[in-house]
Amino acid sequence: MHDESQHSTTHDVPSRRDFLSSVGLGAIAAATATSVTHSVLADTLTPLHLLPQEKTTMAFTLPELPYAENALEPTIDALTMNIHRTKHHNAYVTNLNKALDGHPTLQAMSIDEICLNISTMPDSIKTAVRNNGGGHWNHSMYWAWMAPKGSGGAPSPALSAALAKAFGSVEEFKVKFAAAGVGRFGSGWAWLCKNADGTVAICSTANQDNPLMKGIVDGCGTPILGCDVWEHAYYLHYQNRRPDYLAAWWDVVNWNAVNALYA
Numbered sequence: 159m160h161d162e163s164q165h166s167t168t169h170d171v172p173s174r175r176d177f178l179s180s181v182g183l184g185a186i187a188a189a190t191a192t193s194v195t196h197s198v199l200a201d202t203l204t205p206l207h208l209l210p211q212e213k214t215t216m217a218f219t220l221p222e223l224p225y226a227e228n229a230l231e232p233t234i235d236a237l238t239m240n241i242h243r244t245k246h247h248n249a250y251v252t253n254l255n256k257a258l259d260g261h262p263t264l265q266a267m268s269i270d271e272i273c274l275n276i277s278t279m280p281d282s283i284k285t286a287v288r289n290n291g292g293g294h295w296n297h298s299m300y301w302a303w304m305a306p307k308g309s310g311g312a313p314s315p316a317l318s319a320a321l322a323k324a325f326g327s328v329e330e331f332k333v334k335f336a337a338a339g340v341g342r343f344g345s346g347w348a349w350l351c352k353n354a355d356g357t358v359a360i361c362s363t364a365n366q367d368n369p370l371m372k373g374i375v376d377g378c379g380t381p382i383l384g385c386d387v388w389e390h391a392y393y394l395h396y397q398n399r400r401p402d403y404l405a406a407w408w409d410v411v412n413w414n415a416v417n418a419l420y421a
């Protein structure tokens with residue numbers, strides 16, 4: 159465990175340096191209307207600082223979308239986007255902050271570090287941090303992993319080669335990824351992960367767990383793409399038809415973001 163007595167609110171930069179220093183969608187929170195007209199994250203992804211950039215307060219905050227709420231229609235309707243972010247995601251942020259209250263060392267961590275160090279969290283808050291910290295990381299990335307149709311680019315040559323090696327082709331990857339999402343019983347996420355040797359693999363997790371959570375989720379690499387398969391992600395438009403949501407979702411995947419995370 160961390161020695162919280164030695165630290166106050168002023169952590170220096172290295173201590174909260176993001177785990178994936180070369181990849182980061184941190185700018186998502188800062189992405190404002192001025193940057194949303196491009197291929198969405200192309201700008202904000204360089205230099206990718208994974209999620210929360212330097213926090214200016216001890217509290218985590220709900221990121222803004224890097225596109226309009228209706229920008230993903232018809233694949234994902236504006237009302238779903240609104241409820242999903244301002245209600246569901248916001249609740250994860252609120253409850254994460256509540257759980258971390260009184261733990262300044264943990265508050266000073268980035269959300270990447272929180273997930274990576276989930277096993278070392280105090281027992282009294284571990285479940286709350288796992289659920290709500292995972293929820294915050296997963297959703298912040300989910301917004302960044304999507305882009306309006308036509309603006310998300312395509313898999314890079316390097317990523318395409320890795321997908322072909324692992325799954326036969328990019329199209330076969332999509333089928334297998336969707337199957338992982340459909341096969342997740344109840345609520346959870348489907349993931350594409352990069353292994354240390356550059357190979358890629360698909361996995362899925364329950365609830366708000368993610369592959370960064372070593373000690374809880376083992377055997378997965380670093381997540382470079384994830385899809386929310388909780389019913390709240392698709393129910394208004396697709397009702398019970400999770401396979402239809404997963405099939406349509408490729409229209410709004412932000413491959414530029416995935417490529418950057420793979421690189």
Ligand code: MN3
Pocket residue numbers: 242246297386388390391
């Ligand atoms: Mn969700």
